[in-house]
Amino acid sequence: MASTVTSTNNLSLRSILEKDKLTGSNFLDWERNLMIVLRHERKWYVLEEPLGEAPPANAPTAARNAHKKHLDDLLDVACLMLATMSPDLQTGLINTNAYDMIRQLRDMFQTQARTERYDATKAFNECKMVKDGGVKKKNGHASTSKGKGPVQAIQSAPKKGKGKGKKVKPNKARTENRCFICNEIGHWRQNCPKRHEAVRNEVKCPEVAEDLKYEIFKVKTFLNL
Template sequence: MANSTISLRSLLEKEKLNGINFLDWFRNLRIVLKQERKEYVIEEPVPNDPGANVSRADKDKFKKHMDDMVDVGCLILATMTPELQKQHEDMVAYEMIQNLKEIYEGQARQERYETSKALFQCKNE
């Protein structure tokens, strides 16, 4: 593993996902995965097994996706609080992210709205 990978992963190790910090954590996760060329794992559902009657290239592509999915899933779990780990440990990386977005993006949107509303009120006073 290259030194640049280690230093970027430290972004995620600084503060574990606890729910409140979802947007910052998710932004850092995307940065790390982009650098590792594995961002596709959280953006694409798990592919279907291509079966036996496909080309070697298709088999290799499927195996790479499955291997990357395990790596990313472990990284995600390792950067969560124990409570969130328990809730997500039986999911693959894509499912974890979809679930976390469902839970926390609405909450984050509400917080942004409240902040904007407060700033607007201050500006008008």
């Protein structure tokens, strides 16, 4: 039962490689997925350690079994690698073991893939810098006008009718000013000539109102009359 579960898990992980087969430009991604699968299956070592010489017939059983396991894992990994790459790549690597195969693939594609990834990353960063720069410039322009009070906003706003003189309304003749003493139009009672004359001469005339008596007293006091 445990072996069945392990086989199912291995197949699930191997499907990662089958979905994205090696074509050359995707080598770094393919190698990363291959490493994940082989580490889960405890077979990554075959790509890091070369297969040693076969032990002699009289070698300990453990040594002979270890060599046989390494050979079997090497064959299994080689088949997995070939099955998850394009037919063009399979043709040139069909008779290569897994240890040599990964090195040939690295020589062919690792430098190219890293260069392409570097160029792609550089282009992305440049585009991002241009975009961020535009945003910062826009924000900087906005910040110059931010914080202006109502007075500044009014001062900075274009003035309507700038350069045109103000229209001066003609003064209307104040014909409505009527003196309550002489009943004439054109001055108030404070400027009435008859009032001034009455104040100085203490003339009592019917045109002078009762409240004028107090005004006469005040004027006399001021003039020391």
